[in-house]
Amino acid sequence: MSDADPESAAAGFARIAAGRLAEARWTLAAAAVAIAGVTFAAGGSWLVAIAAIAAVACVAALTEATAVRSPIDRLSALRLAAAVSDPLVVFDRSATVVQANPAAEAVFGSLRGVDLRLRFRAPEMQELIRQTLDDATHPAPVDYVERAPIERLFRVAASPVGDGTGLFVLVFRDQSEARRIDRMRADFIANASHELRTPLASIAGFIETLRGPARNDPKAQARFLEIMQAQTERMARLIDDLLSLSRLEMKPLAAPGQSADLVEVIAGVADTLTHLAAEAGVVVERNLPAEPVLAAGSRDELTQVFENLLENAIKYGRSGGRVVVSVARAPAQAAGGRPQVEASVRDFGPGISEEHIPRVTERFYRVDAESSRAQKGTGLGLAIVKHILTRYGGRLSIASQPGHGAAFTVHLPAA
């Protein structure tokens, strides 16, 4: 643009000048009236008045020539806020939210017009907001935990925006990862030490027996070694599952917009478990629609969900002889929520009695410790399922009638 020909440069200048005159039109009109008035009152010549007005207009058209508006001047604060990936909330003197950027709405839901003090009730946040409104200085940042749907920790800083705008901003910096790593370490150690103690004790006991009473009994030795092997395998599985759960908990809230075809996922899972089903003498019936049914969630994680559910159904519902997997779009929502899809895995085994149903998704909760151990369960499968579904705004519902089997239904937002 530096070599622009003079003609277009002149045209450009004319445009800029016209723009400036248009911008300053009210001031100019007022100046014109004032000059005319003064001239008239002083009995001066109208020519002088016109000259004065023309001079003012010329100045208005030229003065801003130095302040060329660059893109940064034209950038609206809203667009800048939208580009920031941390939640950012602008509020006024009454603590009412004036504007929340998309990142904030994604974490905290709709905030516009909401009184901040009502939404962020933690005592530290109340204090932070109070300090910001009171002295309009920069109070020290505080930590804030938003619990649902997935726990997130933020370092929140507050400050006034500009000079005398009467606006303030809260900036939330996500610190969840550091916290999750800490939490994961603590949880892993607590769970692992507790759950590994039992198989370890059993192995230690057998070693003692092998070295003592069973020293000269090859038959008992063979049996004990077999049990010990089973126990070590169980420990290995336990560590795998614990790691898998910890990894899931480490992950930040899923990026929105991921989707997978439930029909494809479930058919794939049923295929991989054909062998297990045949071994258990269970027939897996597929009640799947022909067309794809898209749900929120990553393919890999949803595969993990249905692997867990189908494996459970095959293992624990073995006596029923069959398992039915089905996928359907949920009937229209009554509460006006997002459309949902449902996928269920139903077995015809002994079922789960009522008192256990609300608790089977707790870690290490076992309906029957003996049968779980016999089925090589770790007590983590459903905890993993629940965690994945929560991440995608879904949930697991369980219905069972003892003696008639159990149905595990996954509800996910449609994509």
Next chain:
Amino acid sequence: MHIVRSFDEDLKYLSGRIAAMGGLAERMVEESVSALVHADETLARKVVADDLLLDIAEREIDEKAIGIIARRQPLADDLREIIGAIRISADLERVGDLAKNNAKRVVAITAAQQPVRVVRGLEALAELALGQLKDVLDVYATRAVSTLASVRERDAQIDAVYTSLFRELLASMMEDARNITPCTHLLFCAKNLERIGDHATNVAETIYYAATAEQLPERSRQDKSHSVTLDVAAR
């Protein structure tokens, strides 16, 4: 919007105080459960001390609300809003009491070996009750009362987990008489958490009524712990 500006300010003051109370009550419940799980006596003592703040806040809200009614003689939705504030603050004060009661039991419970499985169950129960409290208080902020319908469902879930824990605690007491002391305390803790969920539901009902002048749709009760018995001979 009211013509008398300070009336709006009065209402805003009330809702601000309620939210602060809610935040403190949420924190107390959280900390009482954490104190229990981690056998943290210092934290438990803090919860007990914090309860005083809630009591003070409740009294203040009552006085302010009565003052507003006397001075302004509000009608219709304003009146419902103010009466609602009185009721919500009473519910939140109770939530604080229940958290305090749980905190007081920490020493008795953690003195003995506590059954890990029950403590996990208690954590799950606390998570549900806290989720309920948070969602309800968030609605108080956003006034999106249409989302309150799910409150009933969660209340049913809380009751179901409570009933399951109740059963488990009875079983654990029968197994070994030495468990009776910690398990009895844990039973009260579970009951307290279940009550916290109920108070959250009450708050939801109050908010719904204040906003719509109608009652939040009912749902049948799910708490079956009153009919749980364990057959000693069968075990």
